[in-house]
Amino acid sequence: MYPFKFKPILKERLWGGTKLKDKLGKPIENDITGESWELSTVKGDVSVVANGELSGTSLQELINRNPESVLGKSVVERFGTDFPILIKFIDAKKDLSIQLHPNDELAKKRHDSFGKTEMWYIMDADDEASLIVGFNKDVTKEEYAQSLENDSLLDLLNYESVKEGDTFFINTGKIHAIGAGVLLAEIQQTSDVTYRVFDFNRRDKNGNLRELHTEQALDAIDYEKKDDFKVGYPKEMNTVNKMVDCPYFKTNFIELSEELELNITERDSFTIFMCVGGSVEVQNDHGSARIQKGETVLVSANSSRIHLKTSEVKLLEVTI
Template sequence: MEMFKFNPLLKSTLWGGEKIVPFKHLASDQKQVGESWEVSGVKDNESIVAGGRYKGWTLNALVDTLKERLVGKENYARFGNEFPLLVKFIDARQQLSIQVHPTDAQAQAKGLGRGKTEMWYVMESDADASLRSGLKRQITPEQYKSMVEDDTITDALAEYPVKEGDVFFLPAGRIHSIGAGCFLAEIQETSDVTYRIYDFKRKDKEGNYRQLHTREAAECIDYTVYPDYRTRYEARKDEPVELVRCPYFTTSVYDLTEPMTLDYSDLDSFVILVGLKGEGGLTDADGNTVAFRAGESVLLPATATTVKVSGTVKFLESYV
């Protein structure tokens, strides 16, 4: 079966910047692109196959037709025709809102489908870029509500200056915010459920404040305080380095200076490769080939047994 590339879904936002379009080598004059949805099965925001036999198909139509051959037997039994991961590039010219995501159980109790556990891999960001992840001191739900009302909620959050290669794992319930100047890749459950806690008193282009979800968020926040919210790992070249393993996805980073064959013969899952730097090519066991470079995302079907990566390229590998 062929490997799949998709047309990116570019999202212009209040806080978006100008990094994504050139990073992805696109001929577009769209401005303030805050997000590029790379691989998405979210309803009304589904990825469209860019070429090949299935050109023009939606990702969910692929799943419905190819089933376990695309996603794997266990994944198809678990998720059905819903593709389980959403992959994005995010460029924050301005600070994003402070937010939190519910667990699957909390979301389903409100009829919202799935919750959202996610991770960030920081790419080449501005020198002064920072982000917030988790609580740095203990607060109660009542204190949280008061701090939102008196504009001091940021005082309770852990803030980190970031650089290329930094990784943050964000389980559902962890309060967080992407700061101005951050450019990153995000891998998450297929869900668009976000509870906006605080938006720095910003107004949209119509002069309106954006909706907040203070009460809903209070029910979802994990108030546990941890000493460090960064994911620590040792960067290495020409071998996989696992970054995150959780019930929703496993993600590794590769920094290749020479060809490598990735062996998926024992893996019962699709694989998504997300290009971060450099360029090369992918060749599967059937001889199918696709170019692969920074800014591109490729979906490998569960039937793929081996894929040879050529060139000098750095990328994320994620599967369920």
């Protein structure tokens, strides 16, 4: 149960680019790679250990062998042997489609899946880059539907300019899109259920328009204007700074210029570190692994301590 690194699962996307290679060193071989899935047990896309004696073992196999040791007793009680979150890096060379995700209740009913609450940490942004998050006013279902018919949806949406370090929390039902020129880290519930409502009339490599989920989205959208998405958080050096604490995950920001020891004896959860700057050696009771910007490591729940050895690093720490 040493700290585990995993092979990235790379995804070509119509809107992808090359920043995952240029900025994060991912082994991509084309110009349209949009996502690097870092930790996943989504069917067909299960992460595989890349380091140590268990190299080649899938994350699901690790969990199945000893669920409580990997996940934590309380996590197993809630989710069984399902890994409850999905970790990604995303590069948007072009605007992503405008979309939203259903809540747990609707996703279970329609797709036998969890909903998809997520958060974004901006790692890099071109000048003038922005996100779409929510509406710019309260709208009715009828107004929204009319805007799709007359091609005026963009007039109803809220745009947020972004820079490195900005963080956003995206509730289920909130309409959103990552804008061109943004590289970010994403933490989300384990779900791949997305309702795409507008795609700028783009066509795929075969000349086809991508599927829209207009009718499904109508009952899933939150039509109220809410300023609940921008995450303010402290940025004190050499300590743990709370960012997000929701029912699905907890995320902290850690920026270090020296070593840090974390006592996690009472933490009944696995711990994930996403490196968003610099590099660090992550040690637990059973071994160590070094990660640098753009890499992710999983520390099992049966660890009592985590020692972070570095002279300069920025981390997102994720637990349940």
